[in-house]
Amino acid sequence: MPEVAEHIVKSFEQELKRLRVLITDMGGMVESQVALACRAVIERDGDAASRAVEADPKVDATEREVEQFVIRLLALRQPMAQDLRQIVASLKITGDLERIGDYAANVAKRSLVLDQYNPYSLTGLAHMSGLVQENLKSIIDAIGEEDTDKALQVWRSDAVIDEIYNALFRELVTYMMEDPRNITPCTHLLFVAKNLERIGDHATNIAETVYYAVKGEALIDARPKGDTSAYAVIRPARD
Amino acid sequence: MPEVAEHIVKSFEQELKRLRVLITDMGGMVESQVALACRAVIERDGDAASRAVEADPKVDATEREVEQFVIRLLALRQPMAQDLRQIVASLKITGDLERIGDYAANVAKRSLVLDQYNPYSLTGLAHMSGLVQENLKSIIDAIGEEDTDKALQVWRSDAVIDEIYNALFRELVTYMMEDPRNITPCTHLLFVAKNLERIGDHATNIAETVYYAVKGEALIDARPKGDTSAYAVIRPARD
Numbered sequence: 385m386p387e388v389a390e391h392i393v394k395s396f397e398q399e400l401k402r403l404r405v406l407i408t409d410m411g412g413m414v415e416s417q418v419a420l421a422c423r424a425v426i427e428r429d430g431d432a433a434s435r436a437v438e439a440d441p442k443v444d445a446t447e448r449e450v451e452q453f454v455i456r457l458l459a460l461r462q463p464m465a466q467d468l469r470q471i472v473a474s475l476k477i478t479g480d481l482e483r484i485g486d487y488a489a490n491v492a493k494r495s496l497v498l499d500q501y502n503p504y505s506l507t508g509l510a511h512m513s514g515l516v517q518e519n520l521k522s523i524i525d526a527i528g529e530e531d532t533d534k535a536l537q538v539w540r541s542d543a544v545i546d547e548i549y550n551a552l553f554r555e556l557v558t559y560m561m562e563d564p565r566n567i568t569p570c571t572h573l574l575f576v577a578k579n580l581e582r583i584g585d586h587a588t589n590i591a592e593t594v595y596y597a598v599k600g601e602a603l604i605d606a607r608p609k610g611d612t613s614a615y616a617v618i619r620p621a622r623d
Numbered sequence: 624m625p626e627v628a629e630h631i632v633k634s635f636e637q638e639l640k641r642l643r644v645l646i647t648d649m650g651g652m653v654e655s656q657v658a659l660a661c662r663a664v665i666e667r668d669g670d671a672a673s674r675a676v677e678a679d680p681k682v683d684a685t686e687r688e689v690e691q692f693v694i695r696l697l698a699l700r701q702p703m704a705q706d707l708r709q710i711v712a713s714l715k716i717t718g719d720l721e722r723i724g725d726y727a728a729n730v731a732k733r734s735l736v737l738d739q740y741n742p743y744s745l746t747g748l749a750h751m752s753g754l755v756q757e758n759l760k761s762i763i764d765a766i767g768e769e770d771t772d773k774a775l776q777v778w779r780s781d782a783v784i785d786e787i788y789n790a791l792f793r794e795l796v797t798y799m800m801e802d803p804r805n806i807t808p809c810t811h812l813l814f815v816a817k818n819l820e821r822i823g824d825h826a827t828n829i830a831e832t833v834y835y836a837v838k839g840e841a842l843i844d845a846r847p848k849g850d851t852s853a854y855a856v857i858r859p860a861r862d
Contacts, residue, residue: 459702459707472697493854496854497854497856500856557806560806567796567799567800567806574813575853614814
């Protein structure tokens, strides 16, 4: 290979590597933001809440950085096949990570309101937040390692998160019915749970993107949607 | 210009035009999906609800079609500067449109539960849904016409939607406190309102993308976030 061509190939590879590092760094930021937000709610940790909210602008800035980098890569190189899929995938993944960051910040904000109330049993929520964080960690590893098996595993395990969410939804609505003083905190907890469920969905989106980027074929057309809470009807006991 | 080169340029322009048509078509689908979902809730129209839910797979398929088309465009052409921004923007826009479609389907599903209850005063929600639909229509026009003024207008008017959402949040929580039988329907209405607010946010995202694609500079770094409901505390009257 002529020396110049080799140099170009080498630096393109370095750029692709740099892109992957940018994205896994962003993933790490978002992962710790979600961990802080969950701690804020479950352990009533106001300091963690502030840190989760404050992390958001940096996550957003990284998304814009990736986008600029991608546009430069596309303009200066002529990536083909898998490289091209990888580059387009990175745009989609950062979009999902950015949304996860937004949801984490929203969870953290709501934890500040919850702080004004007596503690509930948050066992279900703690369980759910643990699973969501595991999935998030796995999918960020999967991005860095281009690991489609790990992606597939995340994609499959989202159904459990949805099930817990549905149970939590009913539980929280029942609490509300028991005492009107529960309504405000439980409403916020409903949104916290919904946000966690959405974070799980975005991890699933990323799993689909990783799979497509590596394999060149779609994981599936109809992902099982387990959140049935939109149809939930819970009647008050006295009704 | 040599005949062959001219032919290539011409067909590239046609492809860009085709891309724009695909996106505005997808926008039209989503617009009618949102209209159906709003009608389902406000007019208790079960038929509209079903149609909004059924429209979702077609919207998702169009997103994938745009993505395939974009990858092909990037692979076969070497778009530069504004063309490249436009192509990358189209990926982001379809991502936002797809999410709007999901929110519309969720609103429609919830309307089916509401149907089992006596009608509330949905004046606030009707007002909000009208504004959200106006913004959505404007932003889809702005995509087709590359109209940054229109995009800017949508971007600015989202604050009003957020204000109405905050007022609705408080109103619905108050209803819940008045009578536990209101809790289930009002919980669903809370999520309906939240979904509409999110649809408004995605219209704002699209506004930012359109602006950037046309002008080559970011609309702003810190969009005013008007949804303060995450901090809302409403106490029961008897508390």
